[in-house]
Amino acid sequence: MENKENILILAKKTILSESQSIAKLADYIDINFAEAIQVLFNSKGRLIVTGIGKSAIIAQKLVATFNSTGTPSLFLHASEAIHGDLGMLQKDDVTICISKSGNSPEIKVLVPLLKRFGNKLIAVTGNMTSFLAKESNYILNTTVDAESCPNNLAPTNSTTAQLVMGDTLAVCLMELRGFTSEDFAKYHPGGALGKKLLLSVKDMLENSMKPMVSPDSSIKKVIFEISEKRLGVTAVVENNKVIGIITDGDIRRMLNERDTFSDLTAIDIMSKNPKTIQSSTMVTDALNILEDFAITQLIVVDDGNYLGVLHLHDILKEGII
Template sequence: MITKENILASAKKTILSQSESIAQLINYLSDDFAQAAELIYHCKGRLIVTGIGKSAIIAQKMVATFNSTGTPSMFLHAAEAIHGDLGMVQANDVVICISKSGNSPEIKALVPLLKRYGNPLIGMTAGLTSFLGKESDLVLHAYVEKESCPNNLAPTNSTTAQLVLGDALAVCLMEMRDFKSEDFAKYHPGGALGKKLLLRVGDMLDRTHKPIVEVSSSIKDVIMEISEKRLGVTAVMANGKLAGIITDGDIRRMLNKTETITGFTAQDIMTKNPKTIQTDSMVVDAFNIMENFSITQLAVFDKEEYVGILHIHDILKEGII
């Protein structure tokens, strides 16, 4: 009988089985792993990762991780390799070949061809004495005692082990290259992290809506400027210099205190010494200023020139925070 309890028990059993298999990988790490990392690190070409079946899918994920962390990589399907795709392997490339058994027909056909070209071959397999294990220059031992599959057939623990070894290798290479978050952002310019680390204030500033009034401007003119530019704020200038800012909140607070705006000027209600930021500053720094001072706008300058207003809504729309 299928029950919710049985389903949850099965899921927990699978997760526990996989976690135990991964923990055991530490015992199978050898000098070959360190040598593989050094070989890839000093590679003058690319890292080619190949496999068949489920291992091919793991190979694709590994390639994606390597590429995004500074190791130029390409995926080569083992079956397609012997039908023409082997041409993508160049003289200076290093090859990682993934196979649980190490004895798949496609692997047996591909490995001799790779060795004929002289490319260094790193095998990732559970079988040290398999064809792949014996023919590889270095072996990453992806051994698991059993699969989570109740029939011990479907690749589960074994593919997770391959994935983890690939991640471990990628992280080691990142540390060897002193790969920082700024480097990661270069390969992910469209993501939130890329924008957070690369986007500057000047890149997103709308310079066509630059609210500005003079210190002598009437409150009516201030209200019209704020309404027209639709940023909820205007800069107040005196002799070409920023003297202060006025927000729509300042207007409301003034109207709560007085029944008339006659006789008042921008200078009377402006906030002096407002927070500003330069166009070449990072957008994330602008957000931090807004957050620290509980404000929603910043006057933006290009060196000494006032060029516009950055609103917190602009930052939120970019999905940076």
């Protein structure tokens, strides 16, 4: 049986080895990187990212990152390019070719074809004297001292370096474009992330109950309204303006303090000046308010008019938290 301590030592050694390879990338950032960024930023076409083997997998991930951060991109498999896929390349496109050695047979075949079209070519390689490096317009150095693999064969540190270099390109382009969270939301409309970025309070109210009583409503009416709407609260409304709020906690306190409540109305037990929010507010901002004041619901009003109640449980159901 393997010694657990040795396993932990090996795991930590691998992590440190890869992290050191990443740290060295900072020393490789030079004028080539800045010029490559300018070419990508000013491009009127798309970004084509290509590679072979493990580098192709990294290329696919980077295409996903570029597309989601405002740089239209396509993946081109280096071996498939010469069998028809090269047809995706258009005259204004910029190409990034990823290859550790820069000398693989597929790369040597593909690069002259790319240059024939006249497109700018950016190399991401760990071999600065390779065929790819010599034939490219810009070279991004991802050299690593060694792989974490015990045999120094399986791509580990090198592919991590490629990934980080690509992410660095994407982040710099985001900054130059002033890419905001609102822009990001446009490309991520689905799932919890999309809801977190796009969902407003108004969207939550469309299928929500709207508990409300008048100031002179009986306590029986108040209890019925809270129970029927199942939000644990009701607004006290006069001329469609919220003048107070009554929670199920207010009802319990009243019952503990009094033997009878037949002479009371809603205005007698309501809390004045409840926390309110506008329907245009993002749900994530509403959630922050709920947390800051340790409450479970907010009264929604626009221009002073009562629209409904946003409850913490509704937010939880949307999977935002």
